[in-house]
Amino acid sequence: MTEFVDLDVRPLLRAGEEPFSTIMATLDRLEQGQGLRLYAPFKPFPLFGVMESKGFAHEEAELEGGEWEVLFTPATVASQAVELSDIAPADDWPEPILQLDNRELDPPEPMVRILAAAETLAPGQTLFALLRREPVFLFRELSKRGHRWRGGFVPGGDTYELTVRVSAHVDE
Known part of the structure; x- marks a missing residue:
């Protein structure tokens, strides 16, 4: 079972900050086999392709108020x-x-x-x-x-x- 590291970018976006570098820094700190659980105020479509290119599959779920939880799991081939x-x-x-x-x-x-x-x-x-x-x-x-x-x-x-x-x- 994959262990997930949580990252909530909603506060960053509310403050007008760009969360991409924070997401990538968190990704770089993941250990072998770990995944990333991302919380965002919208469905982060552009991030899906970036994460796929880095070897991660994704599953998303809409939360209350139109916010999203996205699980990025290391892809297995x-x-x-x-x-x-x-x-x-x-x-x-x-x-x-x-x-x-x-x-x-x-x-x-x-x-x-x-x-x-x-x-x-x-x-x-x-x-x-x-x-x-x-x-x-x-x-x-x-x-x-x-x-x-x-x-x-x-x-x-x-x-x-x-x-x-x-x-x-x-x-x-």
């Missing part, structure tokens, strides 16, 4: 559950042909850049990328293209290392 038999041992993967540092890019740039780079590789070749966050939406796109990946956060949790192996076929 079913395709991440890969059977061990589907993955060759790490030492069977060739050294990466390309290395990308995407840590300074904002979504969706890292995903676009990695997918474009994968298109330039021959079947079986690999690329290595550094990212700020776990690329949950990228995993789905890699699966659609038949590619495999390995990844995880480095100690300290501020960088996600991803290796992508290009496959010879594409799953339709």
Whole structure:
């Protein structure tokens, strides 16, 4: 079950302040697996796309007086559950042909850049990328293209290392 961190931006908005930086700062402080419970005086449609790009699904509920409670939950990607038999041992993967540092890019740039780079590789070749966050939406796109990946956060949790192996076929 997801643990939620509460953030009420209603007082900020009533005071005429822009809450976006407060929301993003709170998001940056979330621990692995935590979600964000946001209280707002309106349904925050523009925030839904931003949060999706950061790997969060949302559920909203209207409260009394037209105010809203929105739960942002870390998205899980079913395709991440890969059977061990589907993955060759790490030492069977060739050294990466390309290395990308995407840590300074904002979504969706890292995903676009990695997918474009994968298109330039021959079947079986690999690329290595550094990212700020776990690329949950990228995993789905890699699966659609038949590619495999390995990844995880480095100690300290501020960088996600991803290796992508290009496959010879594409799953339709």
